[in-house]
Amino acid sequence: ERIRPAGKVVGHIEMENLPQHTQFGDVVKRLEKTTYLAIHIDRAHDLKGKKSDGTSDPYVSVVWGATSQQTRVVRLTRNPTYDETLFFPTNLVRITGSELEAKGDIIIYVHHHTGTSSPEELGFAKLALDRITNAPVRREDDGSGIIKTRVYEGLLPLSMSGVTDKRQDSAGDIKVRAFFTPDLPADVIVEPRKFSQNELPSEFVEREAEWRGAIPYRLLASGRYQVHALDETNTRRFLPTYLAKCAPPRDVT
Numbered sequence: 001e002r003i004r005p006a007g008k009v010v011g012h013i014e015m016e017n018l019p020q021h022t023q024f025g026d027v028v029k030r031l032e033k034t035t036y037l038a039i040h041i042d043r044a045h046d047l048k049g050k051k052s053d054g055t056s057d058p059y060v061s062v063v064w065g066a067t068s069q070q071t072r073v074v075r076l077t078r079n080p081t082y083d084e085t086l087f088f089p090t091n092l093v094r095i096t097g098s099e100l101e102a103k104g105d106i107i108i109y110v111h112h113h114t115g116t117s118s119p120e121e122l123g124f125a126k127l128a129l130d131r132i133t134n135a136p137v138r139r140e141d142d143g144s145g146i147i148k149t150r151v152y153e154g155l156l157p158l159s160m161s162g163v164t165d166k167r168q169d170s171a172g173d174i175k176v177r178a179f180f181t182p183d184l185p186a187d188v189i190v191e192p193r194k195f196s197q198n199e200l201p202s203e204f205v206e207r208e209a210e211w212r213g214a215i216p217y218r219l220l221a222s223g224r225y226q227v228h229a230l231d232e233t234n235t236r237r238f239l240p241t242y243l244a245k246c247a248p249p250r251d252v253t
Helices: 097-102 202-213
Strands: 036-045 058-064 067-070 081-089 106-112 120-127 137-141 146-157 173-181 228-230 236-238
Touching: 036 058, 036 106, 058 081, 067 081, 106 173, 120 146, 120 173, 137 173
Parallel strands: none
Antiparallel strands: 036 081, 036 173, 058 067, 058 106, 106 120, 137 146, 146 173, 228 236
């Protein structure tokens, strides 16, 4: 039996281009009534050269609150300009200073793109949230319009993982802006730390003393040794740190 055509079906397909706010990393689709942390990567300066001609293929990876975003790769330079804004959802029903602080510092990595799954490190920087919540209010373009929000803007020195000698630690710098969009309530403020980024909080120091006090004398008699390690952001870690319920570092030097 012959098949008779019934006619034509006419329609169209709409495709949304995602991600809108980053070239790589977790897909972020900005939603209404959701607060985002915005990190604007302006430029980096005086990076280390990884290629034979003394240049690199650098890109920036930002990690905050279990979310990672990346900029595009800029080829053959030690002084890349990005002018890109990366967005991170706060994922908090009710935003408070303590809830924000629990998410930790913003970690900014600069890598050399090698074309493989193992990029080479060019440096990293930490940005504490208190530097944003205590920043002055100004007008800022968040990609959807001009808003009023607290904005941190600064030049952050880059460090190398596992290098503690300041004379060997110079790895250039990176200029960034950081803000929340929409702005946080005025009473949401993260207090500055009372200890250095690369030092353990006092609670871990006290735990170390208790831990050492419980070591049998026959073991102490053989000598006392300081055993510690640096994680990928040069935060000093001592064994008692890992005896608590906390996330281990991704890499230990």
